[in-house]
Amino acid sequence: MGANEANESVFDVYRDRVDRPLVRLFRSYGRPEIAWFGLGMAANVVARVASLLPPLVLGVAIDAVFVASDPFTLPVVPDAWLPTTQSSQFQLSAALIFGAFLTTAVFTWIYGIAANVFAHRVMHAVRTDSFERMQRLDMPFFDDKQTGEVMSVLNNDASNLEVFLDDALQNSARLGVMVLGIAALLFYLNAQLAVVTLIAVPAMVLFTLWFMRVVEPIYVAQRASVGDLNTRLENSLGGIQLVKTATTEDYETERVRRASYEYFEQTMQVIKLNYVYRPGMELLAGVSFAATYVVGGVWLFSDAPGPFTGELTVGTFVTFLLMTQRFVTPLAEVSNIIDQYENAKASSERVFGLMDIPVRISDAPGAVELTDPEGRVEYDHVDFAYPENALKAAQQEISGERVLHDIDFVAEPGDTVALVGPTGAGKSTLLKLLLRLYEVDRGEVRVDGHDVRELTLSSLRGAIGYVGQDAYLFDGTVSENIRYGDFDAGDERIEEAARAAEAHEFIRDLPEGYDTRIGERGVKLSGGQQQRLSIARTVLQDPEILILDEATSDVDTETERLIQESLDRLTKERTTFAIAHRLSTVKDADTILVIEDGRITERGTHEGLLDAGGTYATLWGVQAGEVETGSG
Template identity: 90%
Template structure:
């Protein structure tokens, strides 16, 4: 299937081989001590739980009916009491001890299994998130946030349920079946065949169920991702929804996504409606066959091909043991349900982890130490990948958006980028940060190709102030020191003062400790922007990128922000994208970008004297000439 048919996430998920085995190999192995402890305790607990019906059968034959000598498996006869009274109390003590042992080791098993499950899932969840953060930008350009959230939250939780519940139940079932079969064959091999005759049918029935339910689970997990995406988009754009009065439209879209999830879930439930009663029927047939054959054997002697004698105690033990595996077998549907769910979820988790990261540190990457801020673009061409899959597979990129871009910025210079929307200005600066890599040419910082530098040192030396200031839910101080988490209160305050933000911060209810809400919703746009500038001032970068940092604020706020920016850009290499040319007329170099090419370059005065595109734009903004509307609509 081609790149246009499947997302990168779908492709790499489908390539995951034996996901649950990989889960245990990669994440279970470091916690193997807890797993081994749990399994050992489980064996002891389950074996102990089989002793009461076995002892009861022996006691009936030896003490109450007195048809058989009092003997116990593995216990020397010399250790056993000689009197019936002694044998009775000895049997009672063994039964009580068995129940106590079962309780204690079940607790040990449950504790160890839970620690194992939660440790594994903690590692899976954090590793998935770390990997997701390192994925290349084409993934985030192409991927729906809701589906990623589904992987990190819902799928990880499904694996936790499997490790916590399904493993416990399946291991308990396995030990019970083996233990019961061993006891029954020890007591009466012929009747044991009758009791266990349904097992092959149950195995075949289970294999059919697993094959039938697996693709349904895959579809169900995909529908969960679609539903989460729809909810995420609708809630994230709630202001637009309200202002556009599209609540009914969004509700209908959520209803369709929810209906799809409902339908896929019902497909699973319908199969369970067949499987669970079928397993209970087969287990019931085994119990009924044991009761009928054993009852006839007691009343009339060995029926048909059977030989030998059957005692009352042995018959009671058979019935009790048969009932013991009826309930666990009836739970197999839950185990299979959790297994298939976990398998589908682990495919999605590892599918996310397996997406290759192309923009990484080179093996011999060097750190940018004591940066000066000299930047060179040398004949740079760039095209965005058609989609994230094309980027991951390093397939040919799409249409070029930058063509032979070539310029230099000396340390401390200010370079302004102007031009129509969609010309490639923002793209040009994303390449400097290595959010994407050039297709041809190179970008150099202080003489180093950016691909030869460590990402952390390159980005640590570069500050970014965009049009949309992103703030986290937390205090004002937390947002200012984001990325410089050890900064003192004094340094935070100094950065805020430099950004013209200290005054309004002090007027907030709790000053620098005021919580500003998700994305800073409790602050105005200008206040958010000044906090973003304060954050960058605290970072103290040598290279600064200003991407239309004052385009959406009023005149007074723009004046305050511009004063902050003037202080911030002093003695730093600065790249400024602006539609308001008045904010960049003092730049050392102004580049006019049109259709991904540099069409004009020079100072403000030089470009005005040339009478080209820049002069026309300046005249329009100064109100001197009438501007023909720009038809460009694509993004930078």
């Protein structure tokens, strides 16, 4: 791995490794929807071919019906099938023109429906697969990656691909049919004048290749700036309470202004290039039209000019002018197609970059189900260090500072093990290894004798209930949030779980009871209410192993007492790990582990640790003194 790669995030590295992203998009996601794609393309071709018929018929009618200088003939149609009188020729011409416009309209509608179904089906699959993949990524990715940039991939980049599949592809097909069809007709009518009309095409091709080469890296930078802006907006809005209480509105506004200006600058670079490319293409297309008009006009007024030979009729000249104008419009729109193509290419690189990030923590080959767990947990001389970043984690490189050292203990089924110690000592990290949110570097964590790395993640985590110090609730009803512990639970079980968590009383007082919507992250509830819903969710899960990471940290003393009584009943027959700041909540634990600087420095019961006179006894003395002072 080179020096530059070492400074990049895992997302940047795997995005840069994506090869032919749009080809991969079609291979992986377009193929299952190929029927819709084929229908759209076929309808598009028919519509565009039909749209070329009116100018051709008009030219033939001018020469045969109005000027009467040439016979009434149509390409690929035998003369014996065509009428011979001027009135019938006029009627046929009118019918063909009307029929061509009707055919164009009908098949354009078919193409529009088919193209949109194809694009939206593909994007539905891409968006859901990206989200599923993102959820399975290891925790270091989320520690290292800003949420706003991931949201940009799932929303903005997916939408860019949708626009490309819906518009750019079909417009490219339309352009190809129009250019080839018009060129074929022009050469059929007058090959010499056709050369004049098409003389600017090579210059257009070269100009387009230059534009694609220059604009591509700018699009990549533009997409990155969108992610940065989204992250800044999400962080500022997510922390709006802190922003207001700290009166940092001006500071946050300035940070958003800088991120927005970066996006503005990248966007302006794209726009500036577009305003060089588009007028340039229009100029070259205009040169084709002007050259056709001048050469054809001179040809009509006098003999064939210069090297040209033969005759040019009025009808043919009119057809050339109409066809050239139709030729100009799609060529001038090439810039839009290139715009969408480059945008889609940059976006697809980001989408597949996200999908390609390797998942280190997953089910091992031959992983077994943890069935009927008893709840025996062993930490066997465990060491752990956080990787410096998600890239090193994905590549299984351990380079960070070690945060856990030789952790070794056993929790028997039904035991309660309390972890105490200063903030940052490694208590929460230790229990996240049991959930396999992170992987141990040395040693083993075992459940019922199985190394957790040999168990399926679903069965391992399904046997463990986790209540963290930060209760996360979804935007929905109270009932929906509790039911997250067991989606099959009925209303009766939900109410039982709420009662066990001392939540039923306040839920009953809400405007719509269990059907009350609580807002994003439970913003309409107090911190204590949020925590009790989180505990009710875990009660409903009914796990064999319970992790309480300062689960009562956000409730008042009386509510804490009530919840603690419920938790005591809940933990009676479960293996429980409790991280607590208030030692009074864990003094009855079977084993208390004192964690300092990632090491177990003391272990024992409450009374035994007090008698030992170590760190635990000191902490207990300080907290007991605070209680006495507060009550005195």
